[in-house]
Amino acid sequence: MAHQPPLQPPLFAEFGDDNSDEQPPASVVRPLAPSTAPVRPQPPDPAWAALAQALPRHLRLGTSSWTYPGWAGLLWDGDYADTLLSKHGLAAYAQHPLLRTVSVDRNFYRALSASQYAAYAAQVPDDFRFVVKAPSLVTDALVRADNGRGQQTNVAFLNAELAVQDFVLPALEGLGHKIGALVFQLSPLPPALLARMPDVLARLGRMLAALPALKPTAPDGVVAVEVRDSAFLTPDFVSVLRSTGATYCLGLHPKLPPISEQLGMLRALWPGPLVCRWNLNRLHGAYGYEDARDLYAPFNAIVDPDPDTRLTLAKAVAGTIGRGQNAFVTISNKAEGSAPLTVWALAQDVLAAMSLRMGTDRSP
Numbered sequence: 001m002a003h004q005p006p007l008q009p010p011l012f013a014e015f016g017d018d019n020s021d022e023q024p025p026a027s028v029v030r031p032l033a034p035s036t037a038p039v040r041p042q043p044p045d046p047a048w049a050a051l052a053q054a055l056p057r058h059l060r061l062g063t064s065s066w067t068y069p070g071w072a073g074l075l076w077d078g079d080y081a082d083t084l085l086s087k088h089g090l091a092a093y094a095q096h097p098l099l100r101t102v103s104v105d106r107n108f109y110r111a112l113s114a115s116q117y118a119a120y121a122a123q124v125p126d127d128f129r130f131v132v133k134a135p136s137l138v139t140d141a142l143v144r145a146d147n148g149r150g151q152q153t154n155v156a157f158l159n160a161e162l163a164v165q166d167f168v169l170p171a172l173e174g175l176g177h178k179i180g181a182l183v184f185q186l187s188p189l190p191p192a193l194l195a196r197m198p199d200v201l202a203r204l205g206r207m208l209a210a211l212p213a214l215k216p217t218a219p220d221g222v223v224a225v226e227v228r229d230s231a232f233l234t235p236d237f238v239s240v241l242r243s244t245g246a247t248y249c250l251g252l253h254p255k256l257p258p259i260s261e262q263l264g265m266l267r268a269l270w271p272g273p274l275v276c277r278w279n280l281n282r283l284h285g286a287y288g289y290e291d292a293r294d295l296y297a298p299f300n301a302i303v304d305p306d307p308d309t310r311l312t313l314a315k316a317v318a319g320t321i322g323r324g325q326n327a328f329v330t331i332s333n334k335a336e337g338s339a340p341l342t343v344w345a346l347a348q349d350v351l352a353a354m355s356l357r358m359g360t361d362r363s364p
Contacts, residue, residue, distance in 0.1 A: 038088035040077045041095045051347050052097035059321045060129050060180060061347060062101035063339035064277070064332040066093040070298025074340045075099075094124040098343055101129045101180050103277060103330035108133040108185070111166045117174020129180030129220055131275070131330050132171055138163045138207075140187040158203045160210035172217050179218035180328045181275045183249050184208075185226040194231055201240050208244035220326055224249035224275040230256055238268045250276035250316075252309060252335070255286045259312045266316065274320040274327040276313060278335045278342070281306055292334035302345070303337030310342070314349035318357055321350075 067085045072078060075093055076085070093099055104120070106112070120130065136144075141157045156162055163184075171179060186204075193200055204225070214221030225241060226249035227233075233256075241248055248265040256262065266274060281304050284292045296303050313329070320327045329346070331339045 037091065039080050039085060039092045041092035042073060042075055042077050044095075044097055048344065049097045051344070051351065054351055055347060056321045057127065058324070058326045059317060059350065060101035060326070060328050061343045062099050062103065062131070062328075062330045063093075063343065064103040064279075064330050065105055066090055066102055068299050068333065070300045071338075071340060072300075074300065074338070090120060091123040094128050096340075098347055099340070100127065101131055101328050101330060103131045103133065103183075105133050107167070108136050108139075111135040111137070112170065112174075114170040114173035117171055119174075121175050121178050124178065126178075128178055129328065130175055130178055131181045131183060131277070131328050132167075132175075132179070134163065134167050134182065134184045136187065138167065139184050141189050141193055142187070158200075158207045160207040163207050164211060168211050168214075172212070172214065175218070177218050177220070179214060179221040180326075181222050181224045181249070181273075182214070183224045183226055183275065183277065185249070185251070185277075186228065186232075188228045188255065189231075194229060197231055197234075198236070201236055205240040205244060208240070208246050211244075222247055222273050222275065222326070222328075226251040226277060228253065228255045233257070233262065233265060235268070238265065242269060247272050247275060250274070250313075252276065252278040252313075253280050253286075254282045254284065254288065258282070259309055259316075263312075263316055266320075271323060271325060273325050274317060274329070276317075276327075276329045278309070278313070278329070278331045280332065280334045281336060282309075284334070289334060296333055296337040299333040299338045301338055302341050305336055305345075309335075310346050310349050311353075314346060314353045317346075317350050318353035322354065322357055 066075075066089045067082045069076075069080055069082055069085065072080070075096055076089070080089070090102070093102065104112070137154070137156050138159060139157075141154055143152050143154045145151050168182060171182060189200065208223065208225075211223060214223065223244075223246040225246055228251070238248075240246075247269055248262075250259060250262055250266070252259055266272075280288060280292060283304060317327050317329065331342045331346070333339045336342045
């Protein structure tokens with residue numbers, strides 16, 4: 001593919017130890033969907049398949065949603081309307097060798113039912129894992145207007161019963177062992193709550209402690225908390241996560257410090273899985289979603305490459321999977337311009353990081 005960057009190992013710093021001698025699987029190329037499928041995948045490129053084959057199976061890379069017509073030639077074999085992709089695109093998406101997870105963001109706006117989750121699970125291979133955002137009814141301290149402006153206090157914020165009944169139990173029933181990460185992405189807090197962080201953390205801890213265990217049904221499943229306020233990035237927040245068995249979701253968003261300044265959270269929770277959602281390129285600022293969308297559409301090319309973020313993330317991923325821990329990374333089109341192409345570039349960086357780690361660990 002002419003728009004793919006060359007495979008070259010980047011320089012990077014160490015993250016953790018690497019004692020893994022895991023061999024890549026014999027094949028990760030999945031059969032194409034029947035020609036009668038409503039959405040047909042782009043025939044697999046040998047370069048993508050070879051890269052996927054070289055990566056450990058407990059690394060799962062993917063995108064935020066799958067409904068973009070501009071991915072024709074990358075994921076789809078032709079032009080499809082976004083409405084058709086919304087209904088039928090997941091099956092084609094999941095046949096791509098590098099895409100082994102996806103972030104289900106629509107659940108943030110309206111909670112899905114167990115049957116809706118089950119319909120998704122039926123469209124993907126057995127080793128596919130979903131990253132799912134919790135409903136905003138539970139994760140937003142404010143009830144918001146259509147334009148996003150806060151209107152009033154949300155009395156259901158961090159309500160444990162709603163989190164269990166409207167999110168975790170339906171996901172467990174519908175997705176089963178295909179759960180990867182259930183992400184509670186906490187929207188920006190109003191000033192009154194930012195001034196009462198101990199109370200917020202106590203409420204968060206009570207909610208997390210009330211959630212049913214994922215492991216009996218979803219052995220790879222993990223609960224992760226993503227935030228939009230740097231006031232959370234404290235030892236007290238780490239204590240809440242550790243005491244409830246949850247982890248921190250790296251939220252790559254301009255409202256938070258750069259990834260290099262967030263990695264201390266993962267080190268404090270080590271050992272454990274890595275969950276990352278790369279949401280928005282920092283150059284657009286905290287409120288730049290619309291600007292990024294307008295600039296990057298139709299999302300078929302890298303427009304604003306961010307190699308520093310990619311290399312730092314690759315280092316963290318390599319350190320995590322090198323110790324046998326799972327990693328779930330989902331990427332938005334607003335990160336660099338085209339989520340599938342960022343996945344391609346990140347996968348190359350991870351493979352190069354793994355190679356450098358092995359060379360360092362095995363040197364005399």
